[in-house]
Amino acid sequence: MNIYVLMKRTFDTEEKISVSGGKIAEDGAEFIINPYDEYAIEEAIQLKDAHGGEVTVVSVGDEETEKQLRTALAMGADKAVLINIEDDVDMTDEFSIAKILSEYLKDKDADLIIGGNVAIDGGSGQVAPRVADYLNIPYVTTITSIKIDGEKVEIVRDVEGDSETIETSLPLLVTAQQGLNDPRYPSLPGIMKAKKKPLDEIELDDLNLEEDDVEPKTETVEIYLPPAKEAGRILEGEVDDQVKELVQLLRTEAKVV
Amino acid sequence: MSKKVLVLAETREGSLRNVSFEAIAAGKMIADGGEVISVLIGNGITDVVNELVAYGADRVITVEDAKLEQYSSDGFSQALLAVIEQENPEGIVMGHTSLGKDLSPKLASRLNSGLVSDVTAIEADGDSPKFIRPIYSGKAFEKKVIKDGLTFITIRPNNIPALEKEDGRSGDVSSVSVDITDLRTIIKEVVRKATDGVDLSEAKVIVAGGRGVKSEDGFKPLKELADLLGGAVGASRGACDADYCDYSLQIGQTGKVVTPDLYIACGISGAIQHMAGMSNSKVIVAINKDPEANIFKVADYGIVGDLFDVVPLLIEEFKKVKVS
Ligand SMILES: Cc1cc2nc3c(=O)[nH]c(=O)nc-3n(C[C@H](O)[C@H](O)[C@H](O)COP(=O)(O)OP(=O)(O)OC[C@H]3O[C@@H](n4cnc5c(N)ncnc54)[C@H](O)[C@@H]3O)c2cc1C
Numbered sequence: 001m002n003i004y005v006l007m008k009r010t011f012d013t014e015e016k017i018s019v020s021g022g023k024i025a026e027d028g029a030e031f032i033i034n035p036y037d038e039y040a041i042e043e044a045i046q047l048k049d050a051h052g053g054e055v056t057v058v059s060v061g062d063e064e065t066e067k068q069l070r071t072a073l074a075m076g077a078d079k080a081v082l083i084n085i086e087d088d089v090d091m092t093d094e095f096s097i098a099k100i101l102s103e104y105l106k107d108k109d110a111d112l113i114i115g116g117n118v119a120i121d122g123g124s125g126q127v128a129p130r131v132a133d134y135l136n137i138p139y140v141t142t143i144t145s146i147k148i149d150g151e152k153v154e155i156v157r158d159v160e161g162d163s164e165t166i167e168t169s170l171p172l173l174v175t176a177q178q179g180l181n182d183p184r185y186p187s188l189p190g191i192m193k194a195k196k197k198p199l200d201e202i203e204l205d206d207l208n209l210e211e212d213d214v215e216p217k218t219e220t221v222e223i224y225l226p227p228a229k230e231a232g233r234i235l236e237g238e239v240d241d242q243v244k245e246l247v248q249l250l251r252t253e254a255k256v257v
Numbered sequence: 258m259s260k261k262v263l264v265l266a267e268t269r270e271g272s273l274r275n276v277s278f279e280a281i282a283a284g285k286m287i288a289d290g291g292e293v294i295s296v297l298i299g300n301g302i303t304d305v306v307n308e309l310v311a312y313g314a315d316r317v318i319t320v321e322d323a324k325l326e327q328y329s330s331d332g333f334s335q336a337l338l339a340v341i342e343q344e345n346p347e348g349i350v351m352g353h354t355s356l357g358k359d360l361s362p363k364l365a366s367r368l369n370s371g372l373v374s375d376v377t378a379i380e381a382d383g384d385s386p387k388f389i390r391p392i393y394s395g396k397a398f399e400k401k402v403i404k405d406g407l408t409f410i411t412i413r414p415n416n417i418p419a420l421e422k423e424d425g426r427s428g429d430v431s432s433v434s435v436d437i438t439d440l441r442t443i444i445k446e447v448v449r450k451a452t453d454g455v456d457l458s459e460a461k462v463i464v465a466g467g468r469g470v471k472s473e474d475g476f477k478p479l480k481e482l483a484d485l486l487g488g489a490v491g492a493s494r495g496a497c498d499a500d501y502c503d504y505s506l507q508i509g510q511t512g513k514v515v516t517p518d519l520y521i522a523c524g525i526s527g528a529i530q531h532m533a534g535m536s537n538s539k540v541i542v543a544i545n546k547d548p549e550a551n552i553f554k555v556a557d558y559g560i561v562g563d564l565f566d567v568v569p570l571l572i573e574e575f576k577k578v579k580v581s
Pocket residue numbers: 006007008009034036037058059060061062085086090091092093094095097101114115116117118119120121122123124125126127128220
């Protein structure tokens with residue numbers, strides 16, 4: 001099976017986020033593989049182990065993205081491809097990224113493409129379904145289980161807590177939801193092997209794309225932090241009094257009950 | 258300049274979800290005096306059309322077919338594309354719900370348009386409306402515009418208020434028929450675990466429990482408090498993973514994103530993935546025995562203490578003030 005994983009390098013949003021010069025400040029920030037893409041990589045490796053084939057991890061990013069791609073290789077992916085847009089493109093949006101990925105994937109005869117259901121920084125959840133539409137293949141989002149039997153695929157997906165069993169077929173794109181699996185940590189031998197695995201770097205030119213072809217359709221005009229919340233009030237005194245005071249505050253000050 | 262805007266209505270077990278009305282309100286902001294048309298897709302669903310008009314839809318278009326009884330991205334996009342072809346709208350609004358998240362990117366790709374997802378507020382005073390959306394797991398916000406072409410957004414439930422219901426309003430209702438073909442994904446089974454009673458994503462009050470609740474039984478007082486306040490029970494991943502409650506109650510990045518008027522977090526530490534789902538709540542109360550717990554950073558009011566003492570006392574106190 002020819003499996004592709006869409007991987008985004010993201011900010012670790014568990015870390016402190018600050019804004020400078022109208023942008024999220026990158027210095028000192030931690031970068032990680034988008035957690036939902038870790039599930040995607042893990043699932044791809046497990047499916048390859050079960051059905052044979054090859055796992056290629058693709059990311060649109062910059063030079064720094066090599067690090068996360070190496071981690072994916074260390075987990076067990078066979079190949080990595082970095083589509084480095086640093087020198088070619090100033091601004092992007094979901095359309096741009098999806099278009100670049102689609103142009104790369106269109107002649108790859110992928111049986112299965114796995115992405116994350118959402119990137120924890122950008123948070124739109126648009127990229128993967130856009131890619132599927134572009135490639136004219138079916139897609140299923142927020143999956144928690146996938147079973148493949150020949151061309152036939154049975155999937156369980158999470159729908160706001162309900163679960164749906166879906167029948168579909170390859171070629172297919174799916175997006176990973178938490179619960180799909182437990183992503184492995186790269187092992188030491190894995191890390192050693194990863195150094196020798198192919199990590200190709202390509203640019204827009206190699207995809208016959210010009211900057212104009214991927215010009216974003218939306219534009220961010222401002223980025224800001226939420227207004228600092230006034231420090232909450234920690235109530236004091238005996239528990240009974242705290243509870244009385246809380247109910248009072250909710251009724252008269254906050255007026256929510 | 259006024260625009261014609263299509264808004265998608267969403268039903269759940271035969272009733273309209275609130276986000277359908279919120280989408281109408283958002284549609285009006287974008288329409289700037291233009292027409293707002295609710296689109297209702299399904300099978301045997303037309304008895305709710307008047308409600309859409311009462312909440313401000315100028316017209317309602319229904320698309321009904323046996324193949325649309327259940328959602329599929331192929332079926333619903335074919336239905337919407339037929340309506341779009343007929344109406345040529347300049348704007349589209351849907352909920353950032355499971356359905357909207359799945360469908361909107363495909364439609365945007367079909368229409369070769371931009372899409373702003375998960376919008377929580379709209380600034381519509383100038384020429385092109387600006388859309389505000391949370392990013393970085395809710396730790397920051399961005400303001401976006403759509404450069405040209407279709408104005409296409411999805412809205413986070415419970416953030417943009419619906420318009421006042423006006424029962425006497427009238428609006429034209431028509432239908433579009435579509436030949437739905439080639440569904441490539443088929444739903445074989447749906448296991449509904451979602452709560453009885455109040456829909457979490459639309460609840461005005463949520464009492465949520467975490468690993469600190471310690472057992473399935475531990476959720477009982479939380480449920481009692483929620484019932485008393487006309488709200489719903491929610492949970493952290495920690496509580497779901499420990500099997501104290503069902504995953505359908507999970508709030509956060511992976512679970513439901515909620516914006517109630519009042520969120521009472523009991524025995525929840527306040528991990529970023531949890532906060533991504535609730536930090537926009539209007540008033541947050543935290544009950545935790547650890548004074549250093551992260552949840553106190555977003556709480557408006559905090560009680561440092563054992564939830565098994567505090568919650569029963571809260572129930573008693575609310576009962577008292579309700580009677581008086
Ligand atoms: C190099 C680079 C430069 C950027 N420059 C700008 C800029 O100038 N202005 C601006 O506003 N934004 C910029 N962005 C942000 C970019 O536009 C968004 O990341 C993009 O629109 C994806 O949206 P999202 O984060 O909501 O992802 P989602 O749609 O939420 O992601 C869902 C899934 O899609 C896949 N996916 C998403 N992104 C990628 C990717 N890059 N590679 C492979 N798979 C992916 C993953 O599987 C992911 O889990 C830049 C991003 C990158 C990587």
